[in-house]
Amino acid sequence: MRFGFPRWTRKQDPSARAAKERLQVLLAHERAGGPGPDVFPELQRDILAVIKRHMKIDDDAVDIQMERGEGQSSLEINIELPAARG
Amino acid sequence: MEQDRKAGKVIVVTSGKGGVGKTTSAAAIGAALAQRGHKTVVIDFDVGLRNLDMIMGVERRVVFDFINVIQGDAKLSQALIRDKRIETLSVLPTSQTRDKDALTKEGVESVLSELRESFDYIICDSPAGIERGAQLAMHFADEAVVVTNPEVSSVRDSDRVLGLLQAKTDRAEKGEAVKAQVLLTRHDQARIDTGEMMTVEDVLEILAVPLLGIVPESKAVLRASNLGMPVVLDEPSAASRAYEAAAARLDGEDLEVRLESDRPRGFMQRLFGRTA
Ligand SMILES: Nc1ncnc2c1ncn2[C@@H]1O[C@H](COP(=O)(O)OP(=O)(O)O)[C@@H](O)[C@H]1O
């Protein structure tokens, strides 16, 4: 049996704080308009086109990863180049 | 046992009614199957109401989604998000901005057949309802997990979904059956004891399909969703044990269905003996 304390003295479950933080980060990005639904496909097409002007790469050689963060987000773009011959 | 390693199994998690625990179950069963060593992907079919990414804790990493792949704007490999905790687990998020009509039967079929080549299990998290979105989620399924709460409207909707599974799916059209099992969730023994809630036997008698498992109402589910962890990856609880057992059964293990409890076996239980 636990004795009841007034609601305000009870500690909040730490998982609820995690939920709040995750939501704040996500919603901040969503409300800011974030990158729209077509940004990534377009970005990918443009990157492919630019690289292709200079070297031969496959259409699926571009890999885009993103990590939305609190202060900043990072965009990681990997381009797989064909193996060197010889 | 699955003989052909190249033909992954498609399992839809469906229910008709909303809020019964489909997404929770899809994430937990997917993670449990992956923990058993199977390459597993969980797909969000709830277009416009993306939630699976949050429940699985990958929401910050979504770049491309299911709709981008269907529309040819991204390769499937680019849209799949690999879980950082379990190597064999991936998520295919859906779009939050497109409308439901962006899903087409042909698109869904081609994505699923590509996934069958590299995954052992493909878990489809269905939207609520029995309309187009829910029908697309179940259309190419080999098996179905019908998530049901012991409550009238949920049981009724489950019955309608069971009807659709045997009438409107690809397998049904080919004269084959979709193997359907009921997963009873949010089971609350205290409310069953007071007679407020139907018993497991009541529900099974009405639906007349096999029982995959019983997931008790558990605080662990809310905690796990707060943390962005499928409940089986969080600390052990009655819910995590129930989902692990359900996944083992889906995976072909012959386990008896037990009623798990978060409470230590107290004297009431010792007095009245074991439940289930
Ligand atoms: N076994 C359970 N115990 C407690 N809460 C649960 C359980 N299963 C689901 N819930 C809660 O019910 C709500 C709806 O669950 P969700 O999985 O999103 O359902 P659906 O996908 O069917 O709409 C969520 O708040 C979830 O945390």
Ligand SMILES: [Mg+2]
């Ligand atoms: Mg859902």
